[in-house]
Amino acid sequence: MRSVVNRPTPEESDLSGFKIFKPLSEDEFNKLNYEKSCSFYKKGSVIYREGSRLTGFYCLTKGIVKIYKTGIDGKEQIIRFAKPGDIIAYRSLLSNELACTTAKVIDEAILCHVPYQTLTYLIDNNTKFSLHLLQIACKELKEANDYITDIAQKTVRERLAEVLLILKENFDLDASNTLQISLTREELANMVGTATESVIRLLSEFKQDRLIELNGRKIKFLDISGLTKVANI
Amino acid sequence: MRSVVNRPTPEESDLSGFKIFKPLSEDEFNKLNYEKSCSFYKKGSVIYREGSRLTGFYCLTKGIVKIYKTGIDGKEQIIRFAKPGDIIAYRSLLSNELACTTAKVIDEAILCHVPYQTLTYLIDNNTKFSLHLLQIACKELKEANDYITDIAQKTVRERLAEVLLILKENFDLDASNTLQISLTREELANMVGTATESVIRLLSEFKQDRLIELNGRKIKFLDISGLTKVANI
DNA sequence: CGGCCGTTTGAGCTCTGTCAAACTCTGTGG
DNA sequence: CCACAGAGTTTGACAGAGCTCAAACGGCCG
Numbered sequence: 001m002r003s004v005v006n007r008p009t010p011e012e013s014d015l016s017g018f019k020i021f022k023p024l025s026e027d028e029f030n031k032l033n034y035e036k037s038c039s040f041y042k043k044g045s046v047i048y049r050e051g052s053r054l055t056g057f058y059c060l061t062k063g064i065v066k067i068y069k070t071g072i073d074g075k076e077q078i079i080r081f082a083k084p085g086d087i088i089a090y091r092s093l094l095s096n097e098l099a100c101t102t103a104k105v106i107d108e109a110i111l112c113h114v115p116y117q118t119l120t121y122l123i124d125n126n127t128k129f130s131l132h133l134l135q136i137a138c139k140e141l142k143e144a145n146d147y148i149t150d151i152a153q154k155t156v157r158e159r160l161a162e163v164l165l166i167l168k169e170n171f172d173l174d175a176s177n178t179l180q181i182s183l184t185r186e187e188l189a190n191m192v193g194t195a196t197e198s199v200i201r202l203l204s205e206f207k208q209d210r211l212i213e214l215n216g217r218k219i220k221f222l223d224i225s226g227l228t229k230v231a232n233i
Numbered sequence: 234m235r236s237v238v239n240r241p242t243p244e245e246s247d248l249s250g251f252k253i254f255k256p257l258s259e260d261e262f263n264k265l266n267y268e269k270s271c272s273f274y275k276k277g278s279v280i281y282r283e284g285s286r287l288t289g290f291y292c293l294t295k296g297i298v299k300i301y302k303t304g305i306d307g308k309e310q311i312i313r314f315a316k317p318g319d320i321i322a323y324r325s326l327l328s329n330e331l332a333c334t335t336a337k338v339i340d341e342a343i344l345c346h347v348p349y350q351t352l353t354y355l356i357d358n359n360t361k362f363s364l365h366l367l368q369i370a371c372k373e374l375k376e377a378n379d380y381i382t383d384i385a386q387k388t389v390r391e392r393l394a395e396v397l398l399i400l401k402e403n404f405d406l407d408a409s410n411t412l413q414i415s416l417t418r419e420e421l422a423n424m425v426g427t428a429t430e431s432v433i434r435l436l437s438e439f440k441q442d443r444l445i446e447l448n449g450r451k452i453k454f455l456d457i458s459g460l461t462k463v464a465n466i
Numbered sequence: 467c468g469g470c471c472g473t474t475t476g477a478g479c480t481c482t483g484t485c486a487a488a489c490t491c492t493g494t495g496g
Numbered sequence: 497c498c499a500c501a502g503a504g505t506t507t508g509a510c511a512g513a514g515c516t517c518a519a520a521c522g523g524c525c526g
Contacts, residue, residue, distance in 0.1 A: 069382045072465065077382040094364075095371045101378070123364055130363040131327075131356055137370040138328045144377035145333070149302045149310040151384050152426025156514065185473065193385025195515055200474060216473095216523095232305065389482070418505065428483050433506060449491095449505095 006040070008061070008110045013038035015059055015112060018085055020136065023128030031118070038112040047103040047111060048089060054099055056115040057090040063109025064171075064181060067101050068190065076190040080140075081106075081181070083170060091137065093119065107181070154232065156194045160202050161231035163191050164212070168221060178220040206230075239273070241294070241343045246271035248292055248345060251318055253369065256361030264351065271345040280336040280344060281322060287332055289348040290323040296342025297404075297414060300334050301423065309423040313373075314339075314414070316403060324370065326352065340414070387465065389427045393435050394464035396424050397445070401454060411453040439463075 007013075015021055015036070021029060041047060041063070048054060050070055065082040079101055082088050092099045093116060123130050150159060164179075171181040183191075189199045203219075206212045211227050213220040221227070240246075248254055248269070254262060274280060274296070281287060283303055298315040312334055315321050325332045326349060356363050383392060397412075404414040416424075422432045436452075439445045444460050446453040454460070 069378065071382045071386040075386055077385050079378050079381065091371045091374055094367055095375065097375075100375060123367075124360050127357050127360060127363060130360060130367065134327055134356075134363065134367050134370060137367060137374055138324045141324055141370055141374045141377060142328065142330075142333060144374060144381060145302065145312050147381055148312065148377060148384060148426075149304045151381060152310050153304040153308055184471095193381075196472090197474080197516085198514060201514095204474085417503095429504090430484085430506085431482060434482095437506085 008038045008040060012110050013061055013112050015061070018059060018087070020087060020129070020132050023126055023132060024122070025126070028122060028126060028129075032114065032122070035118045036112045036114050038110060041105045041109045041111055043105055043108055045105050047105065048099050050099055050102045052099050054089050054093050054116075056113050057093050057119060058088050058103075059112040059114065060084055060086050060088065061110045061112060063105060063111075064107035065109055065111075066104050066106050066187070068104070069101050076187075077193065078187065078191045080143075081167075081170065087136070090119070090133070091140075094133075106183075106187075151193055156192060156198055157202055157205075158230065158232045159192045159194070160188070160199060161206070161211075161227045162233065163188065164219065164221075165224070165227055165231055165233075168224070173221065176220060177222070178218050182217045184217065241271045241273060245343050246294055246345050248294070251292060251320070253320060253362070253365050256359055256365060257355070258359070261355060261359060261362075265347065265355070268351045269345045269347050271343060274338045274342045274344055276338055276341055278338050280338065281332050283332055283335045285332050287322050287326050287349075289346050290326050290352060291321050291336075292345040292347065293317055293319050293321065294343045294345060296338060297340035298342055298344075299337050299339050299420070301337070302334050309420075310426065311420065311424045313376075314400075314403065320369070323352070323366070324373075327366075339416075339420075384426055389425060389431055390435055390438075391463065391465045392425045392427070393421070393432060394439070394444075394460045395466065396421065397452065397454075398457070398460055398464055398466075401457070406454065409453060410455070411451050415450045417450065 013036070015032065016029070021032065024032065036059070038061070047058060047065065060082050062084055065088060066078060067080050067082060067088060068076045068078045071077050082103075088103055089099065092101075123133070150162060154162070167179055167181060167183075171179060174180055185199050185203075186196045188203075189196045192199065203212070203214060206227070207214050209226070211221075211223045211230065213222055246269070248265065249262070254265065257265065269292070271294070280291060280298065293315050295317055298319075298321060299311060300313050300315060300321060301309045301311045304310050315336075321336055322332065325334075356366070383395060387395070400412055400414060400416075404412060407413055418432050418436075419429045421436075422429045425432065436445070436447060439460070440447050442459070444454075444456045444463065446455055
């Protein structure tokens with residue numbers, strides 16, 4: 001019974017909370033559940049790598065996954081962080097291309113793999129599902145375009161403040177306003193598109209300005225409206 | 234018969250060459266043609282403006298349209314140029330949002346407006362059409378993500394070389410290798426995400442290095458592999 | 467304990483943005 | 497036909513944001 005031990009429980013691999021699957025009929029949802037396969041992923045493990053062939057997309061039911069591209073000199077550019085309820089790898093899959101990003105676990109995760117055939121079956125048979133998928137892609141596209149404008153026009157200081165606020169929106173704070181996602185300075189730099197040292201210097205400036213408090217990788221928000229001003233939104 | 238004079242001819246407003254409409258049945262295509270409405274747009278005219286409500290999307294049958302966002306201090310960030318065969322404004326329309334870009338004509342254009350209801354009808358009734366649309370969005374998303382990586386990691390010099398190569402891919406060259414799209418230095422700067430003066434200086438460096446030749450706004454490619462090296466692709 | 471990874475701080479330098487001024491080209495109106 | 501205005505282009509000078517390199521420090525794990 002070893003395999004049972006190594007598989008997530010039904011609750012942990014439940015996809016009924018995913019907004020994207022809401023339009024499915026009972027039959028379709030059963031088919032999905034039958035054809036998916038779920039696994040644990042340890043921190044640091046790679047789900048798929050840039051340039052590899054994808055056999056399906058993934059639904060994240062637990063944990064946090066970093067999606068990034070490898071640019072000049074192997075420097076990472078973080079595209080987004082996926083959180084429970086998000087789907088990943090669907091873009092390259094739909095375009096019939098090799099993966100153009102790498103996905104790496106940064107918080108112990110549970111992912112359900114859904115084969116390509118299941119995806120195309122659902123697209124072909126459920127127009128509501130297609131439309132949902134289309135809307136997810138459009139939302140990401142808007143965010144990407146917004147980010148291009150920011151990165152092209154804003155200073156590193158403004159971008160860092162904005163990134164902190166975006167993280168706050170996507171990953172809740174605890175009771176003391178502390179961000180519940182733990183990133184290295186380098187990862188922050190790779191989101192902002194700057195050098196690690198610049199992030200470090202700016203973070204301590206933010207701390208001096210009483211906008212945030214730092215405790216190792218924990219970031220506590222003290223003055224959100226102040227940060228918003230710095231971000232120049 | 235005044236309206237006839239001001240309307241594009243049937244040939245000029247023909248949508249049968251659009252890849253996205255290939256999956257339509259004859260009935261669907263007829264419906265599309267019946268419900269579309271086509272017009273001329275002079276250079277400099279605005280098709281829709283950031284923040285406005287969209288009533289449909291547009292098919293570009295002739296000319297060139299610049300799609301841009303307005304950032305800090307009203308500085309434009311150019312997202313892309315649309316050319317004949319492209320559709321525009323579909324993203325905000327599908328997301329049910331106000332337009333988040335402005336579309337302005339830079340080369341005398343003919344555009345066909347397709348109402349929102351026609352779009353949703355086609356999505357609901359033709360899964361192949363939905364899939365095509367999804368793939369267009371995914372392609373744009375990939376390009377946006379690639380561009381984020383570039384703009385975050387590359388120098389202005391590298392980005393300008395890359396932008397020139399992208400323009401070459403999208404807008405053919407004439408017999409003498411001259412780019413068939415005429416942009417101001419400021420527009421180039423707003424693509425690259427830099428200052429107008431920087432573009433001017435770098436262009437003359439490229440000219441000195443015998444990579445390109447300049448004649449007003451005409452840009453002639455002399456050494457494409459050299460440019461590729463500069464672009465660091 | 468030693469090594470490794472991540473963090474921090476300092477110094478120097480370069481790329482690139484800003485400001486200012488001159489110059490070209492085009493179209494308009496007297 | 498010329499003068500003028502205005503937009504776009506070009507060049508120079510300068511400052512500073514942010515990158516690189518180097519070194520030191522802390523924490524963690526085998």
